[in-house]
Amino acid sequence: MSAATKTTNKITIMPVTRVEGHGKVTILLDGKNKVKQARLHIVEFRGFERFIQGRPYWEVPVLVQRLCGICPVSHHLAAAKAMDRIVGVDQLTPTAEKMRRLMHYGQFFQSHALHFFHLCSPDLLFGFDADPAIRNVIGVAAKFPDLAVQGVMMRKYGQEIILRTAGKKIHGTGAIPGGINKNLSIEERDFLLKDLDQMVKWSHGALKIAKDYTLDNLQTVAPFGSFDSNHLSLIRSDGAMDLYHGNLRAIDAQGSKIFDQVDYGNYLDYIAEEVRPWSYMKFPFIKSIGPENGWYRVGPLARINTADFIDTPEADAALKEFRSATGNKTCNLTMAYHWTRMIELLHAIEKIKALLHDPDLQGTDLLVKGERREEGVGLVEAPRGTLFHHYRVNKDDQVVMANLIVSTTNNNEPMNRAVQKVAQDHISGKPEITEGLLNHVEVAIRAYDPCLSCATHALGKMPLMVELIDCEGNVLDRKSRG
Numbered sequence: 001m002s003a004a005t006k007t008t009n010k011i012t013i014m015p016v017t018r019v020e021g022h023g024k025v026t027i028l029l030d031g032k033n034k035v036k037q038a039r040l041h042i043v044e045f046r047g048f049e050r051f052i053q054g055r056p057y058w059e060v061p062v063l064v065q066r067l068c069g070i071c072p073v074s075h076h077l078a079a080a081k082a083m084d085r086i087v088g089v090d091q092l093t094p095t096a097e098k099m100r101r102l103m104h105y106g107q108f109f110q111s112h113a114l115h116f117f118h119l120c121s122p123d124l125l126f127g128f129d130a131d132p133a134i135r136n137v138i139g140v141a142a143k144f145p146d147l148a149v150q151g152v153m154m155r156k157y158g159q160e161i162i163l164r165t166a167g168k169k170i171h172g173t174g175a176i177p178g179g180i181n182k183n184l185s186i187e188e189r190d191f192l193l194k195d196l197d198q199m200v201k202w203s204h205g206a207l208k209i210a211k212d213y214t215l216d217n218l219q220t221v222a223p224f225g226s227f228d229s230n231h232l233s234l235i236r237s238d239g240a241m242d243l244y245h246g247n248l249r250a251i252d253a254q255g256s257k258i259f260d261q262v263d264y265g266n267y268l269d270y271i272a273e274e275v276r277p278w279s280y281m282k283f284p285f286i287k288s289i290g291p292e293n294g295w296y297r298v299g300p301l302a303r304i305n306t307a308d309f310i311d312t313p314e315a316d317a318a319l320k321e322f323r324s325a326t327g328n329k330t331c332n333l334t335m336a337y338h339w340t341r342m343i344e345l346l347h348a349i350e351k352i353k354a355l356l357h358d359p360d361l362q363g364t365d366l367l368v369k370g371e372r373r374e375e376g377v378g379l380v381e382a383p384r385g386t387l388f389h390h391y392r393v394n395k396d397d398q399v400v401m402a403n404l405i406v407s408t409t410n411n412n413e414p415m416n417r418a419v420q421k422v423a424q425d426h427i428s429g430k431p432e433i434t435e436g437l438l439n440h441v442e443v444a445i446r447a448y449d450p451c452l453s454c455a456t457h458a459l460g461k462m463p464l465m466v467e468l469i470d471c472e473g474n475v476l477d478r479k480s481r482g
Helices: 057-067 072-086 094-126 137-143 145-166 186-193 196-216 264-269 300-306 313-325 336-356 412-426 435-446
Strands: 009-013 023-029 035-042 230-235 247-251 257-262 271-274 283-286 375-382 385-393 399-405 464-469 475-481
Touching: 009 435, 023 435, 035 412, 057 072, 057 385, 057 399, 072 094, 072 145, 072 375, 072 385, 094 137, 094 145, 094 196, 094 336, 094 435, 137 145, 145 186, 145 196, 186 336, 196 313, 196 336, 230 257, 230 300, 230 375, 230 385, 247 264, 247 300, 257 264, 264 271, 264 375, 264 385, 283 412, 300 336, 300 385, 313 336, 412 435
Parallel strands: none
Antiparallel strands: 009 023, 023 035, 230 247, 247 257, 271 283, 375 385, 385 399, 464 475
């Protein structure tokens, strides 16, 4: 064997662009440019599970949302739900529950619009191999100004909802242990109703773009970064999609239930996590299956797969159309995340419409108190997937344990598999590795709309290994910690 065939070449994509947070991809090639290994590395670390320890529990819903400026509402509400349990509250008042839900759907609406119009649309509109000088949001604004305006205005509308329910557009304080600290005034309601019909119309338009793109390009979309997987989400007791509350359901790649209607307070009986030395992001898996095959996907694709139906009529009709197009089987196509995300966008605006016409939002009964507890688990479906917050509090009201399994963390193994699959299918063996080919890898990551800042947490000691490898692939030195 010649020296050329022994040589290991390394390609690094850093940073991964058009995602929230910092990450990199490494691809190892042999002397014939065949992919030997491809990995998504999370290279930043945020130790919220450690440094909130010792803080009073009532600060937690405000503190933990500093994890992120893109999806703070999700952390705010998951932590608030956990703290509801700490203060002994199992059922909020109607006003508190509906105000939190309105906040939550506003978050979904703005986040899904941001991702679709600003982060992934350049790939869909211009092509994966397009000139990077135009394959960006500025290029979209130049060639498709109406779409760019829609994206901005839809995100603005969601942020206006958050402002009026949480008190601030980013890092609000609306949800507190046991309830909320404000209702929605008539003036605030009327302000939000003013643009509602336009938002519904634009949501239908965005859904059509995503659907048409998927169906028109099905031959290339279907295999792109796709693989069979398990799927997990919250589900309502009647099987409906519920983005704010419910029990856990997990299904396999064929749609058979692995577990169903599990009280999320008992998540540790069903979900475990492991760490690997090359990433600051944990790898969750279903305990009954084990780490090798028990990993799963979360987010829009998983929620569409696990739900029996959607309880808003237009989104449910879109769900039926999606399932008809995919043979009424569990869909494991990675690029279908875009279509399912826009079904959820429509669902969110339908929910917003119903809530804005609900007089309970003007109620004055905002808070409930109960018998103090020491432990609480709170779950919501964040835009990117199922979000776990788990806390223990001592008799002095101080947090003594925190465990967060963030949406993107749940998708860690699937994203790595998507990177590996795309690298094998589109890069392996190519005589020249172009920027467009490398962008294919990023396209697969973007399909999950990852929030890498949110997901960088540790379990126990942080293992870290550094290897020095020569051009022949030989390990010259290795240092490890943890």
